[in-house]
Amino acid sequence: MSTQELDAIVAQIKSNKITSAPITPRDLIKAVGCTRRTSNCRKLVDHYLEENLVEVEPSYVDAWIDSEITIRHKQMATTKIDQDPIKKIMILEAANRKPTTISKNSTLQEAVTIMMMNDFSQLPVVSGERTVDGYVSWNTIGTALANGSTSKEIRNYINTDIKILHQDTQLLTAIKIICEHEFVVVQKNDKTLCGIITASDITSQFITITEPFLLLEQIENNVRQILNKKILLKDLKQSCSRDDNRPIDSIDDLNFGEYLRTMEDEKNWSKLNLQIDKTTFIKKLHKIREIRNDIMHFDPDGISPEQRTELQQMAQFLNSLNKINTSISAHSN
Template identity: 45%
Template sequence: MNIKPEFLQIIKDIKEQNIDIQLTTRDFLRYFSCEKRTKGNKGRIDVYLEEQNLETSPNYAELWIDGTLILKHKARAKSKASTSPIQKISILPAANKPPISISRDAKLSDAITQMMMHNFSQLPVMSNPRSVAGFITWESIGYGITNGNSSNEVKDFLDTNVTIVDLDKPLLDAIKIVIEKDFVLVQKKDKSLSGIVTIADISTQFLLLTEPFLLLEQIENLIRLLLDEKFLVQDIKSFCEEEEFENTIEFIDDLTFGQYIRLIEKPDNWIKLNLKIDRIPFINQLDSIREIRNDIMHFDPEGITPEQKQSLVNMAKFLTELIKYK
């Protein structure tokens, strides 16, 4: 594992001076030359922490990527690091961004100004920093005015049917509530608000998770079109026997992504595709896509890196153009 030199000094300070170091999850990962908490990265980091008799609090694997953790020495090494298999709402950036709120005694014009300036649909209304009185929305304002409410006080347009969830609320449970209520307030253990999660935030997270799958499906479908009717069934079966593949092949679709690569990287097979591009860089890029595919199939809640996503977009576009001249 590629450990940054400055991190080695931090570890030395922790051990020799018996101090705790505060840093973000993102910076912690970067000390290990990692951007994401993939299964492989977590395995290597966990082994290293065990070897160095270190731990993080909270567990770096469960914390929001830009959340703050404490790296510290532990008196006795644990046999295995335990992480919750259930994703929490705390994984969402919006759940970790304290919302703009307004006092229940504020003027209605103040609430309207805040909502217009920030393009908000709702504002939490607070009785005090740790007590939510309710919320005010364009809808509650509209209903009030329609029913003859001429007050200029926020408290007279207050909707008290507010839903508050804890920061460690299971994500799937929270999503169901957000869909039903349009939004939820998220609170820390001390009852102060840590964020507000809306349907838009859930949609953004859903797109983050699903877009790579859709791009991969597009890429695989395009590869199948490149291979379609270029080989005899017996040729494919003979190839699989030579490579000692265990799956039964009747159609191009029966091949795995890795098998596509193995098939077309052979010079004799490449000629059959009749493509006017260079074989080696194309195969190398396909292999990079295969590695990204492996990461995606772990369904990491943080998604893939921007560079990985761009690689998928570029390959999908390239194959689309290639198919035009097939």
């Protein structure tokens, strides 16, 4: 095989026209100008493979020289989260609910009825599917009436200063605008309306995103409190037995898995003086650890309702457990 022939195969692999190709060790070393797999030859081959981000399987050095091996893309480290790292407002449920609107030719009575029936604070006023004329709200209606308006037409209660954002708008950018204007209307690429995001929606989303982290922090703090001043430092280090050189000088230096290993040690468990079943408790903490791993991977869909309930129940249980233990300690002293 010539260098040009090998280059052509590699070019097809790199352009994703093919995922891999068969080759023999003899062809590979021949393409770099060698006849034997000497140390100098291996340097040339390894340099070629490295430079072109390809690899062979099995090793061209260990395989029989005329056996068939595979040349392919070098396996790259990947992330499970392959989407755009910048969150857009399209991830919000509110940005994907077609909004209720009203025509500018409608009556004030119709607008008030719609807002009351749906518990809306504002209502976009439109002319067709793609033209937004503004909005009416309890504030715009109240202001107009306070200034003597007696009109029955909605057009006389419209505020034209309405903020319209594309569904690809960055979430953080949108939040600032929503905080200033209380709500925004969201448009698709074809300019049709696809949602309304209010300050209330942002608050709900914030709670949804942050609650698992806050619950985990609460759980970990309670676990630390359970272990606090109950176990000798040398026993703590022995239970964890790290392979690396990271020091353990306090309970705060432990990760979640190490909390579990510490409490699974029967010698340590007996010192905690917890009047609960060890097996059930540890099993539940293992489940919390698994949920914690999901949370820390920042899954865009978040955790499941069942996982959220698990966190809430465990946080509440640990709060109660620590209160009971504190009370028992106070009475015993």
